[in-house]
Amino acid sequence: MSDQDLIASDIEAYLRQHEHKTLLRFITCGSVDDGKSTLIGRLLYDAKMLFEDQLAAIEADSKKWGTQGGEIDFALLVDGLAAEREQGITIDVAYRYFSTDRRKFIVADTPGHEQYTRNMVTGASTADAAIILIDARKGVLTQTRRHSYLVSLIGIRHVVLAINKMDLVDYSQATFDAIVADYRRFAVQVGLHDVTAIPLSALQGDNMLQHSARTPWYQGPTLMGWLESVEVDSARLQRAGMRLPVQWVNRPNLDFRGFCGRLASGRITPGDRVRIQPSGRESNVARIVTADGDLPFAVAGDSITVTLTDEVDVSRGDVISSAEDPPEVADQFEATVVWMAEEPLYPGRAYLMKIGTRTVNATVTEPKYRVNVNTLEHLAAKQLALNEIGDVKLALDRQIAFDPYLSNREMGGFILIDRQTNATVGAGMLRFALRRAHNIHLQHLDVNKEARASQKGQRPCVVWFTGLSGAGKSTIANIVEKKLHAAGVHTYLLDGDNVRHGLNKDLGFTEADRVENIRRVAEVARLMVDAGLIVLTAFISPFRAERQMARGRVAEGEFIEVHVDTPLEVAEARDVKGLYKKARRGELKNFTGIDSPYEAPESPELRVNTAQSSAEEAADSVVARLRELGLIG
């Protein structure tokens, strides 16, 4: 009895049957030209997943945008955002849902355009199986090789080679056989061994649900038949060593300490001896706790809460594992990375790495090579650009528990996160830990300004306060430093107090000494910018030439001149240190504003007036300006 009949006659029986359906997630690889959208649309249509209003909408859409001359354009079923629809392209990963009498399916659909590598890797990362589409008229193309390589890289073991548009080659067996033979040579090369080739016409429905009378020479499964019967990897994962990455520690009261997580592999039973990695401590499983009562066991994929028999220290990021077969622990790895951001991967830069439930700092070395995804050639590379794939070495700031990606996706797959934008910039797969002899020699890394700044998660610069004595430079700079510090920014404030007594104690107040004073301050500021700091300087620095010199010591955009523009009368009236009085009495020579000129900046990055606003307000405007310039987050 089919689903539809059973639904009508005995809904309770149908629900019991449907409840026992398994789930298969798969990805379709190919471009619109191969008929990919048509294929997915046809699967949804044949699985009766379309309602009348959707069909009506599709029919209307088909007339407006369709390419099938008014016939239903199945491709439009799988179309998404309005912007894309207008451009006639898809730009991302979309997920579709349907079910048959035997299984429920989630399809990841990815477009065949520039962002292809990123999108396909994303869609494939959660897939159990892949359909690689080929246009029978064109055979194995460059993109077919690329799709196959990516499917293999992401570790999908079950693949259909869907040779589509057979109607356009008169259902020729010779054509089909030639393409299959051509493809198999390549598939073995990339490590795909379980490949089933099916001759199809998604448009006409041949070999989709039923064997087509037009391909009597084909004896293999239909596409739907294959999807309904292909093994999901659960059995293999359940046989693997037990791994429970701890997500959250549940402590409702002092008597209960439950460790929550989703079992990445294996099987767990109360009484099991477990080892907590990376610490290596051991204990036994006491209970597997759920809201519906304790469980006798749990298997890979289950979200569970376990308690242990001993009071061991376990926190988020640790992995509870089988004591006989624990995961390795290491802090240096060789890994394959897929780059997903516009800004390239820079060797030496620190990224956040999220693996399982652990987030650590990771530094990437220069790539060993990058892979030409079309030819599989290994090419020399200094960095990885968007959609490039390469092998790198990773150094972490602490030890983690892991398994190689090929044996356990959950324990070996990771993402890289930019520390400043928080964007996900890369995805990677751990291949193996580096032994001591292979340790990364960090001195070989290019530790430069960028690397240092990146480790601090900031953009370095000099904020150069200039103005008359008593204008409020030090006061404002101090408040700014406090605010930046509170926001987690690494700073240093250079002013008369900490420079004149040490570095510059040999200098007096002659014009030559004042020039030398500023030259030294500018050099120190430059070194500190090189160290990745945001440097604040508070010196009268009366001469334009010296300030220009200081500006020239750092890169463009790194010098922020702040003119603390307090009128002489106001500064003199304040006279905090009594210097103006001394100067007026002639006891101080070359005093700026009295007997030595102050050359006001012509176009500072910011001008603040402390006669009109408080020091606090002035400091706020400095911080706001830095934010505006993109120097702080």
Add this chain to the structure above:
Amino acid sequence: MNRTHLQRLEAEGIQILREVVAECERPVMLYSIGKDSAVMLHLARKAFYPSPPPFPLLHVDTTWKFRAMYEMRARMAQELGMELLVWQNPEAVAQGINPFDHGSQVHTDVWKTQGLKQALDHYRFDAAFGGARRDEEKSRAKERIFSFRTTQHRWDPKSQRPELWNLYNARKRQGESIRVFPISNWTELDVWQYIHREGIPIVPLYLAAERPVVVRNGTLLMVDDDRFRLHPGEQPMLKKVRFRTLGCYPLSGAVESEADTLPAVIQEMLLARTSERQGRMIDFDQAASMEKKKQEGYF
């Protein structure tokens, strides 16, 4: 042993809920009282058992929900022992925004879209769980499970983070937030089947009963209280109806139905020929409207 599709979906939902609690400072669960919210709440109880879910519930209220929904809201808050926050946009209250005078678009925008942003800002929540599903609507098929929002709550479809494996990137800067959809991968059938299997309480309006309705523009509207403005000559009549989705009662279309048990509702749904959102009038206002609403911050 093979886990069923519902077991896999449940495990995924629980993992998502826990991940947010572990990584975010001030999460909240948006509670709309509908069936998707009911499932999400049930998952939350399972995820944190024996602790209560470590976040409050937030209902962005429009004052125009069905009375039966308000009764359910009170009941759930009491049973769960969770904090329930109710937010009514004070400007909408002051202006008396309603679907009759202002139309569905203004009503929904002011009460729900603006109200939600106000509530999130007011309580400074940095993560909000929502019960949206990818199969509901085309523009949602590409939505991430962790959907990043700017400080202005805007959703930029072009700069969403790639989501790989089960690794969710919940990092954000001060003022930015994420919307998290734990039941993204569920279909309408999955939701119903799970409610049935787990015995999850739902608002009785989902089951057919005799209710006073009028027919307007081909849509059956329930006259739930005396604020309903009858057109001249309109007379409420009793019909056996149920609702496929619940929202503001003057904006929710009913369907005539005999299905007064959950299996019967599922049966009708599976044999039906119109999709779920058709009963929800806010989607009709303009093409690709859901995508536009999302960019403006609705969900």
